[in-house]
Amino acid sequence: MLSKKTKRNISIAGFLFLLPFLLLIIAFAMLKLGNEKAPKTVSNPNEVSMYLTHKIGPDFFNGVSRGDKFTLRLSEVGINDILAHQNWPVAFDGLTIKWAKTRINTNGVEIISSIDIGNIATILRINLSAQIQDDTTLLIRLGKVRAGRLPAKFILKRVIKRYLANSDGKGTETMQEKLLKSLLLDESFAPKFEFMGSDVLITNIKASKGLLILEIQPTR
Numbered sequence: 526m527l528s529k530k531t532k533r534n535i536s537i538a539g540f541l542f543l544l545p546f547l548l549l550i551i552a553f554a555m556l557k558l559g560n561e562k563a564p565k566t567v568s569n570p571n572e573v574s575m576y577l578t579h580k581i582g583p584d585f586f587n588g589v590s591r592g593d594k595f596t597l598r599l600s601e602v603g604i605n606d607i608l609a610h611q612n613w614p615v616a617f618d619g620l621t622i623k624w625a626k627t628r629i630n631t632n633g634v635e636i637i638s639s640i641d642i643g644n645i646a647t648i649l650r651i652n653l654s655a656q657i658q659d660d661t662t663l664l665i666r667l668g669k670v671r672a673g674r675l676p677a678k679f680i681l682k683r684v685i686k687r688y689l690a691n692s693d694g695k696g697t698e699t700m701q702e703k704l705l706k707s708l709l710l711d712e713s714f715a716p717k718f719e720f721m722g723s724d725v726l727i728t729n730i731k732a733s734k735g736l737l738i739l740e741i742q743p744t745r
Contacts, residue, residue: 563639564626567609574610576603589720589743594728601629601735618687619643620680630734633668640672642680647673651681653708655730662713663727665704685709 580603588595605626615622625638633654640649652668670678685705692702703714716727720743729740 563624564605564609567606570610570612572610574603574607576600576606577610585720585741588741589723589725592723592743594740594742597739597741599737599739601627601737604629604737618684620684622649629732629737631732633666633732634737642672649677649681654732657716657727657729658713661715663707663716663730664711664713665707666711667708682709 581597581599584597588597608625608627611625613622613624619642621641623639623641625636628635628637633652636649636651636653638649638651640647650669650671652670654666654668656664656666658664667678667681670676670681672680685708689702689705689709700716700718703716706712707714718725724744726742726744727739728742729738731738
């Protein structure tokens, strides 16, 4: 007959043996939590969003053509319509994005996407905020990043780092690459790009419920 001490030691040993498996089960369950309703499908996802071609495109083109400072308003509904017309899924570095949508409030923008990490499907949430510094540089701050209920900022930064490494040295740095570097390194950059022979500078960014407001200054 086993003594109480021996039984206790066996119980402790058994628990320690099972602990890694229990943690794995909990982590998997946490990844699976956080269901999110998929965005509405569009009739023809291969077509360009009409919000882009009939609203944002003309507003931006006309504003730059006038040459004066102007305001560009991007609605949450419109941005999500643009995203719905993208060619999903997108795969990179072992991660597959099946769809993405946004939520905009006074704190910034939340990007919500359905992803597969290997054979595990989960919901990825990325919180972003933007700040214009000294009227000349833009800082994109990376807030909470979660896969299900688990922190996942390190996964996102690894993907960004790999993406930038693959695109490094392939010509002039794009605005997209500048944005990603800002997220990765927490560094500001000049939000300036060229359009139809004019330098276009974003001078301010504001977020309210369902709306992103950009103040833009064209320069010749």
